[in-house]
Amino acid sequence: MRIVVQKYGGSSVADLDRIRAVAARIAATRDSGRSVVAVVSAMGNTTNELLSLAHAVSAKPDRRELDMLLSVGERITMALLALALRERGVPAVSLTGSQSGIITDEAHADARVVEVRPSRILQVVAAGQVAIIAGFQGVSRDREVTTLGRGGSDTTAVVLAAALAADWCEICSDVDGVWSADPRVVGEAEKLEGLSLGEALALARGGAKVLYEDAVRYARDHGVAITASATFGPGAGSRIGAGAALGRVAVTGDTGLRRVRLGDRARQADVAALTAAGGRVRRSVGTTLYVDVRNAHGGMPPFEASTDEGPTSMVSAVRSALGEDAVATASATVALHGIAIRASGAEGDVAWWEVAPEDLDEAVRRLHAAF
Ligand code: ADP
Ligand code: ASP
Ligand code: MG
Numbered sequence: 001m002r003i004v005v006q007k008y009g010g011s012s013v014a015d016l017d018r019i020r021a022v023a024a025r026i027a028a029t030r031d032s033g034r035s036v037v038a039v040v041s042a043m044g045n046t047t048n049e050l051l052s053l054a055h056a057v058s059a060k061p062d063r064r065e066l067d068m069l070l071s072v073g074e075r076i077t078m079a080l081l082a083l084a085l086r087e088r089g090v091p092a093v094s095l096t097g098s099q100s101g102i103i104t105d106e107a108h109a110d111a112r113v114v115e116v117r118p119s120r121i122l123q124v125v126a127a128g129q130v131a132i133i134a135g136f137q138g139v140s141r142d143r144e145v146t147t148l149g150r151g152g153s154d155t156t157a158v159v160l161a162a163a164l165a166a167d168w169c170e171i172c173s174d175v176d177g178v179w180s181a182d183p184r185v186v187g188e189a190e191k192l193e194g195l196s197l198g199e200a201l202a203l204a205r206g207g208a209k210v211l212y213e214d215a216v217r218y219a220r221d222h223g224v225a226i227t228a229s230a231t232f233g234p235g236a237g238s239r240i241g242a243g244a245a246l247g248r249v250a251v252t253g254d255t256g257l258r259r260v261r262l263g264d265r266a267r268q269a270d271v272a273a274l275t276a277a278g279g280r281v282r283r284s285v286g287t288t289l290y291v292d293v294r295n296a297h298g299g300m301p302p303f304e305a306s307t308d309e310g311p312t313s314m315v316s317a318v319r320s321a322l323g324e325d326a327v328a329t330a331s332a333t334v335a336l337h338g339i340a341i342r343a344s345g346a347e348g349d350v351a352w353w354e355v356a357p358e359d360l361d362e363a364v365r366r367l368h369a370a371f
């Protein structure tokens with residue numbers, strides 16, 4: 001069985017016409033002789049709408065109940081897409097994350113995949129049917145529904161590609177691949193032919209939401225090659241995996257950060273509280289932590305000794321070993337002249353500068369022009 005895993009993001013399945021078009025795309029892949037396992041996101045803005053409902057009834061929604069709610073979004077899409085395929089005469093069966101055997105840890109709203117048991121998917125595929133999988137969700141060992149963090153349908157696709165030994169994993173969205181910067185922010189951004197998984201991880205961790213961090217990390221650790229492409233476009237997309245490397249510096253900005261000043265005591269307890277609340281420490285410089293709070297949903301936890309200094313932003317430049325290239329980082333600093341830089345650093349594939357949220361897009365444009 002030669003299997004292809006395709007993941008369709010929220011904008012690709014935003015309405016029924018697009019769901020039908022995705023069904024046609026899947027049918028075309030199937031006609032070319034491969035079995036298709038399709039992972040779907042929630043339709044359009046559904047996840048945000050579900051989150052708003054939760055926040056309307058609860059200031060700090062319980063994370064278990066949030067998962068029960070948010071996991072519904074992708075389940076709507078999976079059933080509609082299976083119906084659309086059947087309507088075309090293509091046999092298709094939809095499966096939830098739990099039915100797909102995606103086992104996670106217990107961290108509600110920010111769970112990590114710990115095991116994949118794809119027997120149910122393999123049965124569907126062996127019967128000649130298309131398997132449609134609800135992305136972004138799994139089940140913990142004590143049978144609780146969990147979700148994988150915002151953007152986590154990418155993770156579902158990659159873990160399934162590994163477990164099914166798929167020929168490739170195609171992440172389909174509204175943009176043709178990975179670009180040298182967010183094409184919505186930088187008009188001169190260029191499509192990247194290819195990049196390494198390490199470079200892609202640095203970009204994802206820096207806020208480039210075209211690929212989710214956990215998905216890229218899993219792909220790197222399990223040797224999964226990814227193609228990122230536009231669902232409804234002629235472009236060839238970008239190849240992310242062994243043998244590919246950035247031909248230029250890529251730039252990314254991240255707005256979803258908060259700066260936390262660690263107090264003298266109870267540091268471990270405060271960091272543990274941050275993590276339990278869904279915060280991810282992105283960088284730490286001395287006693288300052290930069291924390292991604294996208295999956296926190298209830299704001300910051302109460303600290304014993306630390307201080308939440310509020311929202312902040314970071315612009316990052318990425319290319320293999322860029323952090324060791326003093327000339328590159330120095331010229332970037334010149335390009336950012338006039339923008340207040342609160343802190344900066346460089347390490348491995350990335351150099352970064354902390355800027356005020358209102359300066360972020362301009363910083364991304366200037367940095368991109370400098371490289
Ligand atoms: P999906 O819903 O299909 O998962 P996302 O919205 O999560 O899609 O990711 C696609 C978006 O990522 C694009 O619309 C684009 O604005 C943004 N983006 C940010 N940085 C980049 C980049 N370097 N290359 C391509 N897209 C990027
Ligand atoms: N629907 C989820 C989100 O909006 C997961 C995903 O789209 O990947 O974050
Ligand atoms: Mg996404």
